[in-house]
Amino acid sequence: MARGGREGSDGSDRADAPAADESDEVTELAAELRRLLLVSSRILRSHTASEEVSASQFSVLAFLQRSGTSTPGALADFEHVSPPVMTRMLGRLEEAGLVRRSAHPGDGRQVQVALTDSGEQVVLQGRAERDAWLRRRLQAAGPQERRTLREATALLRRTLVERRD
Amino acid sequence: MARGGREGSDGSDRADAPAADESDEVTELAAELRRLLLVSSRILRSHTASEEVSASQFSVLAFLQRSGTSTPGALADFEHVSPPVMTRMLGRLEEAGLVRRSAHPGDGRQVQVALTDSGEQVVLQGRAERDAWLRRRLQAAGPQERRTLREATALLRRTLVERRD
DNA sequence: TATTGTTATACTCTATAACTATA
DNA sequence: TATAGTTATAGAGTATAACAATA
Secondary structure (H helix, E strand, O other): OOOOOOOOOOOOOOOOOOOHHHHHHHHHHHHHHHHHHHHHHHHHHHHHOOOOOOHHHHHHHHHHHHHOEEOHHHHHHHHOOOHHHHHHHHHHHHHOOOEEEEEOOOOOOOEEEEEOHHHHHHHHHHHHHHOHHHHHHHHHHOHHHHHHHHHHHHHHHHHHHHOOO | OOOOOOOOOOOOOOOOOOOHHHHHHHHHHHHHHHHHHHHHHHHHHHHHOOOOOOHHHHHHHHHHHHHOEEOHHHHHHHHOOOHHHHHHHHHHHHHOOOEEEEEOOOOOOOEEEEEOHHHHHHHHHHHHHHOHHHHHHHHHHOHHHHHHHHHHHHHHHHHHHHOOO
8 A cells, every 4th residue: 555655745735735645545545436336336236136126126116115205306316317217217117017107296297106015015025135145244244344334334425425516 | 034023132132143223233234335335336437437438447447457467257257247248348448449359378268358558548547537526525525534434445345345155 | 498207319237048169 | 077258138227319298
C-alpha cells in the first residue's frame, strides 16, 4: 500500500487542498470499491436468483410487499433503473402472475401496481431461502465484523445511493 | 430453508446457538446488504462506463495492465464470470484492438491474452476519469468515513468474494 | 407544455449445454 | 479421461429515442 510520505510535506498545507497522500488514498479506495461492487454484485446475483424470479425482480416484489402499492415511476426511482426497464420488469412479473397493474384513481397517466396473492407468496416464502447464502457468510464473519458492515452499509447508501448531484 | 422459528427462544441457550436477536440482526443485515449491492452496482456501472469500454471490460483491461499477461480461464476466475462470458468479452476487446490473443507456449490448450498498446492507453488514460464520480463522493464523505469504508471493503471481499464453499 | 408510461431499438451481461483441441 | 477454450442458444439487464395519453 506504499503510501510513503507525510501530508503537507511539500509545503502546501492549506486545509482545503487535499494533500497528495489523501488524494492517493481516495483514488485507491475508489478503485477497490468499484471492483468490489462489480464483482460482489455478480456473485450475489447468482446466489439470490431462483427459478421463479431473478434478484432484480425479487427486489421489486419485496418493495411492493412492504409498501402495499406503488407506481412504475416510483419503482424505477427506488430501484435506480430507467422507466423502460421497469416497464419490462413489470411486464414479466405480470405475465408470471405475480403483480397486477390497474388504473390509478385520480390520475389517468399513472398506473397502480400491486402484488397478487401469488406474488405475496413468492416474497414471503422466498425471503429466508434467498438470503441464506449471504446469512451464512455474515454469521461466519462474527459480531464485530457485522458491526463494521452495518456501519458501512448505511454509509455506502448515503454516499453512493442517496446523494443527488 | 425454513429453519423452524427462532433459535434459542425455547430456552436452549448454548453459546453456539445464536440467540433470536442475533439471528434477526443477521437476517436484516443480509437483506440490506443484498439490496445495497444490487442498487449501487447499477449506479456505479452507469457512472463508470464510457463510450470506449463498459465497466466490466475496463476491469479486464485494468487487470491485464497490472498482471502483464493472463489466460481466459484466469480472467474468468478473477472476474467471477463463466468461461463463455469471458470469451465474449475478450472477443469484443480484441475486435476493438485493445487486447491480443496468442498461442500459449508449452500448453496448446491455453491462450495467452495481453494488452495492445492501444489497450494500455485506454487503461492509463481512463483510470482517473472513470473513478472521478466515485472519488468525488468519497472525498465528500470525510476521512473517518473513508476509514470505515476501507475496513468494510476488505471485510466484504473476504466475506463475499474470497471465501470458497 | 410537462408528466407518466409504453414501445421500439440496440446493446451488454449472464448462464448452461454442446463441441473442439490438447494434455 | 480431464482440462481450456469456444460456439450455440437463450434470456435478463440496461439505456436512449420516439411515441401516446393525460394533466
